Every structure is written in structure tokens, then in C-alpha cells.
Amino acid sequence: VIDDDRLEQQYAELRADPRDQRTRQVLDDLDRAYAATPPAALQDSLYVEVQKRAAEFERVWRPGEQNAVRGRAARPRLLWHWRSLTACVAAIALFASLARVPLMQHFISRQPQATDAGAAWPSLLANTGSPIGVSISLCGYVLTIDRAYADANDVLVAYRVTPPNGLGVHNVAVDLGLQGDRGRPLRGISGYGMAPNSQGEFTMIESFDASGVKGTPTALGLQLVVRSIEVFADHNPPKSPAPPCLQDNSHGAAPDQLPSITAENAQGNEKQMILRIKPPKLNGPARLGFAVPYLPRSRVATLHKVVHVGSSWLEINSVVVTPAETRVYLRGKVDELYPTSFSVDGQSYGIDVQALADNGLTADFYVFNLYNMQGEWSFSFPPRQPGGPTQYVRFPLPGPAYACTSGQREACAQIPAVRTPTVTGIGTPTPVSTTNKS
Amino acid sequence: MARPMPELYAGTMHWRAEDDDRVLDDQALVARALAHPARFAPIYQRYLTRVYAYLRTRTRTEEDAADITQQVFLRALDALPSYRGKEGEFVAWLFRIARNAATDYHRRQRETITWDLLPEALHPAMAEDMDAAILRREAADRLRDVLRTLDPEQRELLALRFAARLSSAEIAALLGAREGTIKKRLTRLIHRVREQYRD
Numbered sequence: 001v002i003d004d005d006r007l008e009q010q011y012a013e014l015r016a017d018p019r020d021q022r023t024r025q026v027l028d029d030l031d032r033a034y035a036a037t038p039p040a041a042l043q044d045s046l047y048v049e050v051q052k053r054a055a056e057f058e059r060v061w062r063p064g065e066q067n068a069v070r071g072r073a074a075r076p077r078l079l080w081h082w083r084s085l086t087a088c089v090a091a092i093a094l095f096a097s098l099a100r101v102p103l104m105q106h107f108i109s110r111q112p113q114a115t116d117a118g119a120a121w122p123s124l125l126a127n128t129g130s131p132i133g134v135s136i137s138l139c140g141y142v143l144t145i146d147r148a149y150a151d152a153n154d155v156l157v158a159y160r161v162t163p164p165n166g167l168g169v170h171n172v173a174v175d176l177g178l179q180g181d182r183g184r185p186l187r188g189i190s191g192y193g194m195a196p197n198s199q200g201e202f203t204m205i206e207s208f209d210a211s212g213v214k215g216t217p218t219a220l221g222l223q224l225v226v227r228s229i230e231v232f233a234d235h236n237p238p239k240s241p242a243p244p245c246l247q248d249n250s251h252g253a254a255p256d257q258l259p260s261i262t263a264e265n266a267q268g269n270e271k272q273m274i275l276r277i278k279p280p281k282l283n284g285p286a287r288l289g290f291a292v293p294y295l296p297r298s299r300v301a302t303l304h305k306v307v308h309v310g311s312s313w314l315e316i317n318s319v320v321v322t323p324a325e326t327r328v329y330l331r332g333k334v335d336e337l338y339p340t341s342f343s344v345d346g347q348s349y350g351i352d353v354q355a356l357a358d359n360g361l362t363a364d365f366y367v368f369n370l371y372n373m374q375g376e377w378s379f380s381f382p383p384r385q386p387g388g389p390t391q392y393v394r395f396p397l398p399g400p401a402y403a404c405t406s407g408q409r410e411a412c413a414q415i416p417a418v419r420t421p422t423v424t425g426i427g428t429p430t431p432v433s434t435t436n437k438s
Numbered sequence: 439m440a441r442p443m444p445e446l447y448a449g450t451m452h453w454r455a456e457d458d459d460r461v462l463d464d465q466a467l468v469a470r471a472l473a474h475p476a477r478f479a480p481i482y483q484r485y486l487t488r489v490y491a492y493l494r495t496r497t498r499t500e501e502d503a504a505d506i507t508q509q510v511f512l513r514a515l516d517a518l519p520s521y522r523g524k525e526g527e528f529v530a531w532l533f534r535i536a537r538n539a540a541t542d543y544h545r546r547q548r549e550t551i552t553w554d555l556l557p558e559a560l561h562p563a564m565a566e567d568m569d570a571a572i573l574r575r576e577a578a579d580r581l582r583d584v585l586r587t588l589d590p591e592q593r594e595l596l597a598l599r600f601a602a603r604l605s606s607a608e609i610a611a612l613l614g615a616r617e618g619t620i621k622k623r624l625t626r627l628i629h630r631v632r633e634q635y636r637d
Contacts, residue, residue: 030628036487039504042486043483050511
């Protein structure tokens with residue numbers, strides 16, 4: 001049903017004559033034609049992501065650390081993909097009526113982009129990562145670190161959350177951090193969520209920035225700091241029995257003595273609640289200690305190549321490739337629409353320069369999964385005006401590509417073959433050094 | 439003494455009568471989100487449908503539109519500290535991010551999206567009777583034919599006006615044009631659509 005008043009108000013400026021019914025009909029049809037309703041799962045997914053980012057923001061945005069945070073402004077992230085959430089909710093609804101079917105996981109699969117850094121993580125963790133197997137129970141929810149992996153770019157932590165029986169849990173989001181030696185925090189980079197398995201467990205992979213690790217230790221001693229677990233669950237407070245922890249809290253126990261649980265209604269939908277489960281305040285956040293072997297090798301091209309296009313400029317500082325991810329470090333000042341891309345092995349990849357456009361001069365890095373690329377790299381900078389020259393910066397990365405998907409641990413232990421790289425392209429080449437740390 | 443369960447929940451509800459974000463203007467919401475990023479939710483709740491509807495006109499599938507919509511709001515959240523807009527400018531800033539995201543999408547797709555996918559184009563509602571459904575489908579086909587004759591700039595203008603529901607002033611702020619110019623272009627465009635639509 002079209003709201004006549006709304007149409008009248010919304011498009012009044014487009015009707016010179018209010019009695020012109022034909023124009024009115026066109027406006028009516030255009031209004032209908034362009035209407036679209038976002039999928040419900042999109043809002044759920046956004047909520048989870050915003051909360052995760054907010055938690056990360058609160059954690060790292062402290063005086064003296066602002067520059068580090070600014071640099072990450074719009075770096076592409078792996079998201080709790082809304083598709084996985086849709087599939088998850090749909091599958092749960094389906095199977096709730098058909099009883100539980102062990103093959104649920106076949107209907108629920110996250111579809112990461114091929115160049116997402118995280119696309120390689122499951123196999124990397126399975127083949128090269130180390131089993132950890134430490135757990136903690138919070139209010140009936142058990143968090144277990146299954147495997148971990150560390151190289152010069154990232155520490156990857158695969159963990160799973162097992163909800164207590166009897167709860168219709170659609171999704172979970174864990175607010176956590178990772179600390180290295182002397183409690184030094186490693187910055188969180190991406191979260192990679194998997195749909196629940198047939199046991200209703202939620203498996204996740206989190207990556208943390210390891211670029212600040214000093215030296216070449218054989219292993220890293222780490223602590224996973226769990227601040228809270230947010231649970232998207234079916235609860236209808238007036239009718240359904242609440243989980244035991246909520247009942248405990250409702251009996252007026254001192255907040256420092258019991259897990260603190262709050263419930264929020266994210267969408268005005270009373271049937272789906274978000275429960276936030278926190279460790280007892282008395283003890284601080286929950287901590288799980290573990291150690292993981294550190295693989296320091298990386299393929300690095302240090303460029304510091306500056307390219308000017310019109311009033312924009314961009315400096316390619318370096319490219320660092322490890323099995324966990326490929327990072328392109330950039331800084332510069334660009335127009336918001338300036339298209340930047342690079343190619344390697346015949347494949348082209350766009351670089352999102354939105355952060356540089358929004359923040360002006362900002363260092364940033366961009367994450368891809370290009371560990372198995374061997375060929376020459378080529379960054380291209382198209383002209384701002386038609387007919388102008390496209391500028392290129394070309395360079396090789398030293399050493400053979402990694403091949404960590406063969407299922408062999410030693411497959412990642414590539415032997416570096418050092419080459420002398422050169423930079424070619426329009427403009428004056430700047431000194432370039434590349435290294436292959438091992 | 440035990441508190442009854444409904445009170446426990448009521449006290450922690452996200453929407454509370456005395457704290458209703460829906461009555462606040464954009465500037466107030468932005469200020470809140472800057473102080474506490476978790477309070478970004480009211481912003482995307484306010485604009486989710488409009489951003490999605492706009493991106494639906496710029497993408498091939500509903501899934502792509504949803505993906506990019508999520509990216510847009512997360513970009514906006516990331517970029518919020520750099521937002522320096524005055525009152526009424528937030529929506530133009532947000533849709534600038536949406537347009538950039540759509541541009542990135544097209545670049546990644548390496549192909550031109552035709553306008554055949556025009557909206558959910560007048561899909562008949564389930565409850566509609568058969569005659570009404572047929573009439574509506576015919577109207578959709580006619581409208582699609584008309585829109586095919588427009589150039590991309592004109593179609594973008596219609597998408598911003600009817601899908602994103604931006605006013606002429608907001609479109610002008612977004613495109614860096616004068617409000618009067620946008621109003622004239624839209625009026626001419628509607629006139630043209632009307633004439634062709636009738637034929």
C-alpha cells in the first residue's frame with residue numbers, strides 16, 4: 001500500500017502541478033520500482049561486526065596508540081559474512097522442524113573470496129599450525145583453543161565456542177585479545193567466523209599482528225585474553241526459562257562475585273536476544289596461556305616508490321608475503337575515486353584507497369592471500385585525464401612462492417633463492433631493496 | 439530479594455523510551471558513535487534500507503548488494519573520526535562512501551552492469567489478484583524500457599532520488615552541484631520518463 005501522504009511530501013518538488021495525475025503515476029511507479037528490502041540477516045551481521053569493532057576500538061584506542069589505530073582505518077577485513085549468517089539461520093530453522101541432522105554443516109559454508117587472507121588459514125592451521133587444546137568455561141559456554149600458527153605477519157588462533165545444551169544459539173562473537181611477552185598486546189586484525197557444526201559449536205579464526213615480534217624466537221609465549229562472549233540466542237523472557245546464569249544474576253548476587261550477564265535487544269525483536277557473558281569482574285578477564293612455534297621467514301620487497309598522479313600521490317612502501325597473508329604497505333594522499341590496483345601472475349587486484357582519501361596522509365596496509373604467487377608484481381596508476389600515460393611500478397619478490405596447501409608441513413619451509421630485484425616504470429626509479437628473511 | 443525476570447530484561451533493553459535514538463538527528467548520532475563506537479547501530483538502522491536500495495540498483499545480485507551495504511557501513515564506522523560535516527551533510531557523506539563502494543564493485547566485476555536488473559521491479563505482491571499482477575508487470579516492463587534509453591548519469595540521478603531517497607539538496611551536496619541544477623535535471627528527467635512512459 002502506497003502511503004499517499006508520504007509520496008506527496010517526498011516528491012512534491014518534482015510536481016509542478018499538484019493536479020498532474022500522470023506525473024503522479026510516474027513518481028508512484030518509480031517509487032515502487034526502486035524500493036528494496038535488505039535481508040534480515042544483514043542487520044544481524046552488521047550488528048556483530050560493529051560490536052566487534054567497537055570492542056577492538058575500546059581496547060586499543062588509548063592515548064599514545066592512536067597512530068597505530070589510524071593506520072588501519074579502512075583495511076579490507078574478513079567479516080562475519082552475512083551469507084553465512086543467513087545460511088546459518090535458515091538451516092537452523094529448517095532443521096529445527098526436521099530434527100537434528102548430522103549433515104548440517106554441508107548446508108552451511110562460508111564462501112570467502114579467493115584472495116581473502118583468511119581463505120588459506122584453515123589449511124595453514126591444519127597443516128602447519130600446532131595443536132593447543134586449552135579450554136575455559138564461562139557460564140556454561142566452553143571456549144577451546146584448538147590450533148595456532150605464527151609467522152612474521154600474523155599469529156592465527158583457531159578456537160571454538162561450545163554452547164551449553166538446550167539453547168537456540170544462532171551466533172556468537174567473542175571479545176578477545178592476544179598478549180605476547182610481558183603482556184604486550186598484539187593488535188587484532190581479522191576475525192573469520194565459521195557456521196556452527198553439527199554439535200552446535202562455533203569455530204573461529206582470529207588473526208593478530210605479529211609484525212612487531214623482535215628477533216627470531218623459536219616459539220612465542222602467548223595469552224588469549226577473553227573479555228566477553230556475546231551470544232545471539234532465542235529467548236523470550238516472559239515465556240521461556242532463562243539460562244541458569246541469568247537466574248543467578250537476577251537473584252541479586254554481588255556483581256563482582258558472579259559472571260556479569262546483560263541482555264540486549266538489538267532490533268526490537270523480543271524473540272532474539274543477545275547475551276553478553278563476562279568473566280567475574282573480581283578475577284579480571286579470562287586468560288588462556290599457550291605457546292606456538294614461530295616461523296620467521298618472509299618474502300619482502302622494500303620499495304618506497306612514490307607515484308604522482310595529478311594532485312594525488314601514493315607511496316608503495318613495501319610488500320611482505322608470508323604464508324598467513326600478503327601485506328602491501330602504502331601511504332599517500334589520493335582522491336576518493338582514484339582506482340589503484342596491482343597484478344601478479346596475470347591476476348589483478350584492486351586496492352581500496354578509501355582510507356587514504358578519508359584520512360589524508362595515512363599509512364595503511366592491505367591484506368591478501370597471495371602466498372603462492374611467483375611472478376613479477378606490477379602496480380598500475382591510470383591517468384586522471386583520458387589519453388594520459390598509465391604509470392607502473394614493477395618488481396619481483398625474492399624467493400620461490402610458498403606452497404602450503406599440499407598437506408605437508410615441510411612444504412612451507414621453502415628454501416630462499418635470493419635474486420636482485422629491480423623497479424621499472426615511468427619516472428625516476430628509487431633505490432629498492434628486497435630481502436628474504438629466513 | 440529476587441527480581442522478576444521481565445524487569446531484568448527490561449532494564450537492559452537496547453531500546454528504551456527515555457533513550458530513543460530514533461528521535462536524534464544525524465549529528466547527535468555521529469557524536470555518540472564517536473564517543474562510543476558501539477552506538478553506531480542507530481546510524482545503520484536509520485540508513486540501512488536506503489543504502490541497500492541504492493546499491494541494489496548498482497549491483498548484479500541481492501547478495502552483492504547486501505555485501506557492499508555491509509562494507510559501506512563498516513567503512514563509515516572506520517572513517518567516522520574523519521567526518522567533519524555540518525548539520526544535514528552526513529547523509530551525503532554516507533552515500534559518497536556508497537557510491538565509491540559501488541565503483542569499486544564495478545571495477546572488480548570488470549563488466550558493465552546493465553539496467554535490466556532495475557530493482558525488484560514492481561514485483562507483484564503475493565496477495566495481489568491476477569489482473570493487478572499482470573498490469574503491474576506490464577508497467578514494470580514499460581518502465582524498464584524507458585530507463586534503458588537513459589544515460590548512466592541520468593539513471594544514477596534517479597537511483598539517488600528514488601532508491602536512496604535523497605532530496606535534491608542532498609544529491610547536490612553529494613555530487614558537488616547546485617541544488618537548483620539538480621532540481622531542474624530531475625524535473626526534466628521525470629518529464630522525459632513520463633512522455634516515454636505514456637507512449
